[in-house]
Structures are given as structure tokens and as C-alpha cells.
Amino acid sequence: MRKGWQAAGTTGGAMHLLILGGSSDHPGGVEAFCERSRLALLRRSPDWRITRLPTNTAYLAPRGLRRFAAGLTALRRYRHEKPDCVWLQYVNLPDLAYLVAAKALGMRVMVTPHLGANWRSQTNRALRAASEYALSLADRLALISRTQEGEIALHDRPPRSLIRNFLPAEILGAAAPDPAERPAALQLIHSGRLSEGKGSFLVVEVCAKLRDAGVPFHARITGGADRDIYDRLAALIERHGLHGQVEVLGRVPEEELLGHLRGADVLVHLSSIDSYPLIVLEAMACSTLPVCMELAGARDQIETYGGHVVGIATPAEETAAWLAAQDIGELRRRGREAATRVRIDYDWDACAGALEAALRACVERDGRDMVPA
Template sequence: MSLPRNGGIIPMSLRSVHFVMPGAVDDPSAPSGGNAYDRRLCLDLPGFGWQVHRHPVPGAWPRPDTGARTELARTLRELPDGAAVLLDGLVACGVPDIVVPEAERLRMAVLVHLPLGDETGLDPAVATELDARERAVLRAVPAVVATSDWAARRLVAHHGLAPERVHAAAPGADIAPLAPGTDGVSRLLCVAAVTPRKGQHRLVEALASVADLPWSCALVGSLGQDPGYVARLRDLIRDHGLRDRLELAGPRTGAALDAHFADADLMVLTSYAETYGMVVTEALARGIPVLATDVGGLPEAVGRAPDGGMPGILVPPDDPAAIAAGLRRWFGEADERRRLKAAARGRRAALGGWASTAQGLAAVLRGLSTEPRRAA
């Protein structure tokens, strides 16, 4: 089997890392940025000297049933003493009673895609409990990996972690062909699981208030994570009379997702919380400008073109009127559209690749083999 290349150099020998991840990491019906990130690390880490042993653990993480807990405990217990272990935070951070006792025996790093308590719509008591569990896990392991500089700073401040043990490894982006779009203006695309955290209801409210504009919109993403929210969103779309203009497309991957990107004139993401926002850079990798909420790591993902131009419009969170104003700005100002498109193409050329992400993770893993096994 050929190994991914790093600048044309293939390492002669590989160290081993055991990657513990959600069981649904390869499920095409539940695509997510976290799953895509995990899969890409498995492909690219060998190019930086690390053979990856995958350990997908089925379960309703981060609140697993007894069977899932037992399987995770067995997986960790069977790893050899001193093994380097990378754990997806969705699996690890909710079960400190399983993970923390193994932290003295194994050399662990936890990859935090989203702090557990930041999931929108959680009962406050549940969020508080998950937050405390996550803190216990992250304080017990020698290394923590976040997916943006913003997320790393927040983990340090929120959980009281030593800054030198928290590392940022932003997702990479694969440069894709420039999206031809539909007519350069009217086709809007939102790629996100349909859940309260992604805030599609705010987008629907904003679109209803600009119904006089000639837009159409596709909402691409899983419909199975929160059926109640999806049902309420369908009702909202119906009540505003938008069913002919707003498509709930469901999850799409591969060529089907590429086709949605190819048709898009503007990417729209109205999340309440994001540690980065991979779909933003996936859009920019095709030269598609972005309208997004100014939350978490999204400004990092939007970034700037080399000439300083901003390839998107950032709006305040939880404000459908601000989203609507951003849309009117997009539709009403041709010069602004030209500027945003030029900046998006400039940002496209400057995006970092996944090799940089894997290189950063490889450096963290190398540190595990030399640092004492003590709390972060």
C-alpha cells in the first residue's frame, strides 16, 4: 500500500498512534466537519511518520449507553502500556471515569472539535455536567488539540489548562475548481447539519424578510440529529410560504455535494457556535464568498485575502435582521459583490492544506513520547 507523500518524501519507518473516534466516522448519512477532520488525519499522518490504528467506537457520544462505555473501556484497556493515543473529544470528554484512569498508563492527546457544553439546545444542567466531565478529562491528559487559535485560547481560559499543552491545528482545505455559480447572485447555499446550534431557523426568518429579493436556497446537511428541530424548521418554512424557494436537501457527500457547491453564488452559515467552520473554507476553496455569523472561530475560517480583502460578510449572532441586512447588501451592491468575489479568489489561493494540519498533529504526537505523563 502506498503512503501519502510529504513533499515527495516517504518516511522509512513509522511510529504508531491509536486513534479512538466515533463509530459513525465513516457514515455518509451523518457527515460532519469533525468526522471529515478525523478521516483526513488518518490519511495524512503517515506522511509525517505516524501509522494510524483506527478504533471507531459506536455509541451515542458524548452520553453513551452501557454497551458503548464497555466497548470504550475495553478498547483502552487492550492498548499496550505507553502507547500514543489520540482521542476524539466527542468520545473522550464525556466519560472521565473511563479515560482518566488510563491517562497514567497511556500517552494521550484529546482532539476537541467542539466543547461539549457549547452544543446549542442542551438543558442547562446537562451542559454544566458535560462541561465538568470535559474539564476532568482535559486536565488529566498531557496534550489537547483544538481546531483554531480561538478554540485553543478558550479551552485554556475556560478549563484552566496550561497554555503550552493546548495546541491549535486548523482544518486544511483542498483547492477545488472555481464554482461557476448560477447567475452570480441568487443561489444561496448552507451546508450544516440541521440542528439548533447551526441556527437554520434564523436563516429562514431572515430569508422571509427579504422575500422580495430573487433568491433561492439549499440547506444541505443531516436531518436525523434533531428530528424535532427539523419538524419545527419545516413548519417555519411552510408558514412563511418559502417551500418553493428553500430546499431541505438532506446530507450530501462526494459528487452530489460538489454539485451544490458548483451552483452556489453565496455560502451562508448562521451558527450559534463554531470552533472553526470547515464548510467556510470548502466554499472559499471554490472562490465562493461567505455570509456568516461572527462567532467563535468563524472569523479565522473566513480570514482575509493576501491583499487584505475580506472574502465574506460577518454579522452579529442571534440577529435575523442583521442576516437580512447582509443579504440585502449582497443583492443590492454590485461593486460589493465584485469585491467579495475577488477577495474569495485571493483567499482561495492562500488557504492552507491538510498537510499543515497533519504536520501540526504529528508534532503534538512526538511530544507525547518525550513528555512525562502528567496533567495538562
């Protein structure tokens, strides 16, 4: 973390903001982040003019290049009537093509990375150098976690702002769930874009070990995936004889997902790629404690609010052993305590205020590093 970060204040009128990021055919955490931040800014300042443009870089393959190119072409519509600020969500290296294009069109650009140290753009030396160079073109970086300073190759030039993630309004506006209403058996959940990197198959291995240890439990797996991922999950569940104990629900509406989170005791999130996983914060806001693999962002969340971190060598074994050793009543008490703290820290007005300060600093060419007041 660079030294000398200071609190930010902001004044001024409404702006035209262009939000770039996410994929229209692969909705997930980044897409939710974009929409919630839009709504939070409008709730804070209704005069904002906000436009969203997907970059369509998720799982980019040759067949998706036409849509990706169409997005870059669409950016050119704004070359005459430029937005006050372009806010780019950087998830995959191709997202940075939008940064280069926007700067070539004379736009001011703030970039928020949504990746961590284990992403290919950071582990490959050539791609890491390309990422660092492209990010040096940004007018400001808006980081969602202090840990990103140590995870991502960041050029010294762009000033930084520290912003916050956005939780669903439905969570923050409802009373925290009462864990006493849950079934007696341990309730587990895993949610996200299901994949190897997200730890989706490790969840089934954890469940097999809990079953073998005689721990009563029920697990739900939610999230979108390619047909091959669903088939592999079904085969693994069948191989371990876990029918009836592990449900794969696929992609579910947000309201249904929040209901599953409210009914769970533990989120099993053994991802090896997430930088600062939104689903972990969402789960904790629902009184659900997370178990995460050793990554800087996930460790920071757990050390701040609660949960458990496991190593990268034997994550399924460590997770099952930890779960088997827990008193379910104490687990639920700690989950409720975490929910109270997360809900205070991620109040939408506070999050929107930090984001608005970063955006105005970008527009006003303020070269200071800033953290939320």
C-alpha cells in the same frame, strides 16, 4: 493565548497512532476531520500505522450507552501493545471518559477540542470544572484555533500545539470555481448536522425576509437530522410559502455537497455552538463567502479571509439586510479572492506537518508550546 509559543520541528520514524473520536451513525465535520487527517499523514509519511476508533458520543441518549461502553471496552485491547500516541477528539463531555481510560491504561494522549464557549460543558459551571480537570490529564493539547484558548476552560499544565483543520482533497486539487457560471439570482447554502443550535431554522427565516424584500435567491439546506427536525423545517418552509425557493436535501454524499458549495454565493451558518466551523473553511475554499453568528472562531475565520458576522440578538434580520445590500458581482469577486488564500493556508502537506509535529512532541514528552513552522 499563552505567551511564548514557538515554531516546531520534528524528526524521527513512523509511529502507531490511535485516533479516537466521532460517531459511526452521525457522520459530520469531526468524522471528516479524522479521516482527512489520517489520509494526509499517510500521504506525508506512508509508514504511519493509524487506527481509528469512534467514541459514539454524538447525541448520546440512554439507548446509545451500550455502544459508548463498547467503545471504552475496545480501548482495552491496546493495553499491552500500546500505540505511540492516542489522539482524542473532544466534542462532547463523554469523550473525556476515553481520556481518563487511556491514561489509566498508561497511554500517552493528545486531545483536540472541537467545541466552543456556548457548549453545555462550558456554560455549566460544574461541567466546565469537570472538563478542565479531565483535560489536565492530557499529555498535550492540539488546538485547531488560537481562539480556543479564550473559549474553553484549559488547565495550565498540558503543553499546547496549534494545528490546522483539513479540507477535502477534492477542493484543494481542483481549480477554484468561476462564480460567473452561477445563475443570476443569489445562491445560498446551509450545511451541517441540522438543528436549532446550528441555526438551521434561522436560515428559513432569512429566506422569508429576502423574499419579502424582493431579492431573487435560491437556497439549499443539506445535512443529517432526526425526523423531527426535517418535519419542523418542512412546516416552516410551508408556513412562509417558500416552496421552490428553499430546498431541504438532507444528507448528501461529500462529492455532491462540494458541488453545491461550488455553486453557492453565500453560506448562511448562524450556528450558536460551533467553535471553529469546518464547513466555513470548506465553503470559502469553494469561493463561497460565509455569514456567521458572533462566535470567536467564526469571527477569526471571517476577519482572516472574508465574509460577514452578525449579532446574536437578531441574526436573521441582520443577515437578510446584509445580503439584500450586496452587489452580487462584488460578492462573487470577494469569494474567489478568499478561495485563493484559504487553499494556500490549508494545503494538506502544511496541515499534516503541523499535526505530525504535535504528535511527535507528545510522544517525546516535549513540554514546550508549539505553533506550526
